[in-house]
Amino acid sequence: MLSEFSLIDRYFAQRARANTRRAALGIGDDCALIAPAAGEMLAVSTDMLVEGRHFFPDVDPHALGHKALAVNLSDLAAMGAQPLGFTLAFALPRPEERWLEAFSAGMFELADRHDCELMGGDTTAGPLNLCLTVFGTVRQDLALRRDAAQPGDDIWVSGTPGDARAGLAFLREEWPHAPMDAADAAYFRAALEYPQPRVALGLALRGVARAALDISDGLAGDLRHILVRSRVNATIDVDALPVSEALARLPRELQLQCALAGGDDYELCFTAAPQRREAVAAAAQQAGVRVTRIGTINAPDAQALPSTQPIIAWRDGTGAPLNLTLQGFDHFHAD
Amino acid sequence: MLSEFSLIDRYFAQRARANTRRAALGIGDDCALIAPAAGEMLAVSTDMLVEGRHFFPDVDPHALGHKALAVNLSDLAAMGAQPLGFTLAFALPRPEERWLEAFSAGMFELADRHDCELMGGDTTAGPLNLCLTVFGTVRQDLALRRDAAQPGDDIWVSGTPGDARAGLAFLREEWPHAPMDAADAAYFRAALEYPQPRVALGLALRGVARAALDISDGLAGDLRHILVRSRVNATIDVDALPVSEALARLPRELQLQCALAGGDDYELCFTAAPQRREAVAAAAQQAGVRVTRIGTINAPDAQALPSTQPIIAWRDGTGAPLNLTLQGFDHFHAD
Known part of the structure; x- marks a missing residue:
């Protein structure tokens, strides 16, 4: 598998090393070292995507690369946080060059648009599984929390x-x-x-x-x-x-x-x-x-x-009550 | 699946909520909010464990919970970082109460020993896969890096x-x-x-x-x-x-x-x-x-x-050269 996994180095690690500006120490050591600016908190979120549950087996890998990062960046957006970087862990049945090329392109196009750096990761053989953890920064008093709604809002x-x-x-x-x-x-x-x-x-x-x-x-x-x-x-x-x-x-x-x-x-x-x-x-x-x-x-x-x-x-628009039944209408991302 | 996945809430989220001291905002919002103390960096590492590759299908879930966190804490140790917290994302074919009870016990016993808090996570249905991201703190100038060895050491x-x-x-x-x-x-x-x-x-x-x-x-x-x-x-x-x-x-x-x-x-x-x-x-x-x-x-x-x-x-002990063949001696964790 070594030569195959060197593909992963080509599509991810090399790129990440060339990219590293915010991490004092990025890919290649035991840990990445990062710090928010003074007065800011680090916002952290993690999402795991599994074949068949979050995407179809025949999904376009470019779209999958985009979406795997997008759903994580969305958690930062919901917090009012500025993206900083992310780690990527994934299991692949078998590294295939064309798949990895398209997947990494989709992911890095979105990462670049949001100035969000790959800072670390892990790859292994296994059923297709993507696990991203994103980091952003936000002043604690400005974070958009879930518990802050007030009557009248x-x-x-x-x-x-x-x-x-x-x-x-x-x-x-x-x-x-x-x-x-x-x-x-x-x-x-x-x-x-x-x-x-x-x-x-x-x-x-x-x-x-x-x-x-x-x-x-x-x-x-x-x-x-x-x-x-x-x-x-x-x-x-x-x-x-x-x-x-x-x-x-x-x-x-x-x-x-x-x-x-x-x-x-x-x-x-x-x-x-x-x-x-x-x-x-x-x-x-x-x-x-x-x-x-x-x-x-x-x-x-x-x-x-x-x-x-x-x-x-x-x-409804007239203020009259509606009786809506929303049970049992499943969607893709069910957990 | 909802009632089954409420088991996960019982074994992980409730515990994590009760535990949260270091995260300004932990499980239950879009992101956890954390910050290293002034002058410290956040050390971040991520590892993914896959059934059959990193552990046997019949592994004792208590041991698996221990090991999934241990391999991540080990990356912090190698950096000289003080553990702070971790996120846990995992895919499970089917949540089973006894399995989750033992797995979470093994994980939290080790987490408590190192004062390392669960700060966020994600769970989904899928082939068994564990992805942890750990956070620790270390002063940048004291971090034990891989690139710092010097001749004579x-x-x-x-x-x-x-x-x-x-x-x-x-x-x-x-x-x-x-x-x-x-x-x-x-x-x-x-x-x-x-x-x-x-x-x-x-x-x-x-x-x-x-x-x-x-x-x-x-x-x-x-x-x-x-x-x-x-x-x-x-x-x-x-x-x-x-x-x-x-x-x-x-x-x-x-x-x-x-x-x-x-x-x-x-x-x-x-x-x-x-x-x-x-x-x-x-x-x-x-x-x-x-x-x-x-x-x-x-x-x-x-x-x-x-x-x-x-x-x-x-x-060897006399200083005489040895010709060692270490190729082809596989081990469990091969990537």
């Missing part, structure tokens, strides 16, 4: 959640009753395979937003994480949900299922005080990302125990 | 390398011609399954040793990493190699193969100036670990190109 979402779920449906040929034209299918597929981590938006929202997270498992489920940790409830205006032109051409029920329960979008969901609406709009403008106000954070029931599950009240 | 090794390889041979029933008694077999197996990361020794060697690394792939191969990065050669006195009493009961050829080419020991190999012999002994005494002087760092050939492979001259 607006609830915002970036982009048009749901497109990635429609891309999954296209690849799975899941909705024969709801045909898509080729352009829409390609658009949905790009949303699934090349999610864009909202790093610039996360940075611009520091000092503007209160709570934030990224949507990996669907807006409805992920919003609950903010509600649980902030001990609040929420009202969502379902008619305000931003829907892409392509998604708007699908039946309304599928639109809502995708937008609310579809995973893999990696858009940001965040809250901000109503007084900060102009500042939110300015941050979105600066980041070049669409943001949409979709609801309000509510105070918890005064009698609620700490263990009480949060309540999301779904409303 | 003594070469030292901790413990008795080779025992883990004999443990692997026992489990594989590899040496029918060299029977072991049950006590020796149990001793070898413990060396393989419960390696003790030399964290205390690494800390004590700061300011004493020059170059250091941990022995994961065998002393001969790993020493080469120091030689390559420091651009030096070495002479090793094979008769000086420390051999455990149990290993000494095996045929001499197996002893040498195990001690020089056996992997998975996680002892430290380090260099220090001859003037520091008393300081090295004091550090070993303080850490409660045996250390043995096994050779000398030599200047490179004056005509050597940067790409020239380093030379290890093998000698």
Whole structure:
């Protein structure tokens, strides 16, 4: 295997060594040595991607390289952290040059765009598995935490959640009753395979937003994480949900299922005080990302125990209650 | 899977939340937030363990939990870094309560012993795969790097390398011609399954040793990493190699193969100036670990190109050259 694994050196380690600027000591020693600037914290997140669960066995390796890093950068974005570097550990059944070339190209194109350096790693033979740990920096008092939402806050979402779920449906040929034209299918597929981590938006929202997270498992489920940790409830205006032109051409029920329960979008969901609406709009403008106000954070029931599950009240545009069933609508990234 | 994956919450996340002292923000948000103290660097290392390659499918989960963290702590030890915390990402075919209970117990017993906190993670369904990233702290000028060996340095090794390889041979029933008694077999197996990361020794060697690394792939191969990065050669006195009493009961050829080419020991190999012999002994005494002087760092050939492979001259106790063949002696952790 040695000569085969030297391919990995060519596609990753050499590149990483040439690249190293932020790590005082990078690939080639027992550890990388890094430090945030004075006054900053290091934000750390780790994600593991497994074949069949997070991507199809025949996935384009360029797209896989992009996405493996994108889902990790998205965690930094949700924290308002500036990307610094990452470690990459992966198991491969067999190193193949063309696969590694495309995979590393997809990964490093995104890494370069966000000035995020490969700082260390590990490779082994085994069933295909990718495990990345990303590092970013953020001032502790500016970090966009999940537990900071307050009653009265607006609830915002970036982009048009749901497109990635429609891309999954296209690849799975899941909705024969709801045909898509080729352009829409390609658009949905790009949303699934090349999610864009909202790093610039996360940075611009520091000092503007209160709570934030990224949507990996669907807006409805992920919003609950903010509600649980902030001990609040929420009202969502379902008619305000931003829907892409392509998604708007699908039946309304599928639109809502995708937008609310579809995973893999990696858009940001965040809250901000109503007084900060102009500042939110300015941050979105600066980041070049669409943001949409979709609801309000509510105070918890005064009698609620700490263990009480949060309540999301779904409303239509007139404020009338909607009864939504989002159970059982699976998506790709189910854990 | 949700109720099954709530087991993971019970065995890992709850514990980690209760534990969190060093992370300003730990499990439950998009990122953990950590920072080294002023003047210190964060040492980061990542290792991935795959079933069949790094452990047997029927491995005791308690031992696996220990070893998955131990091999990562060993990288911190080799850097002279103080453990701070770790992230754990793992794929499991199916969460089983007894397995998770034993695995987490093995991992947290070692984590507690080294005051190293679980700070984040990810779990997914998939072929068994463990990926840990550890964080430690070290002053940059005291870090034990691989590129710091100097001609004239003594070469030292901790413990008795080779025992883990004999443990692997026992489990594989590899040496029918060299029977072991049950006590020796149990001793070898413990060396393989419960390696003790030399964290205390690494800390004590700061300011004493020059170059250091941990022995994961065998002393001969790993020493080469120091030689390559420091651009030096070495002479090793094979008769000086420390051999455990149990290993000494095996045929001499197996002893040498195990001690020089056996992997998975996680002892430290380090260099220090001859003037520091008393300081090295004091550090070993303080850490409660045996250390043995096994050779000398030599200047490179004056005509050597940067790409020239380093030379290890093998000698016996009288200084006479030995011709050692270490090729093809595989071990468990082959990448």
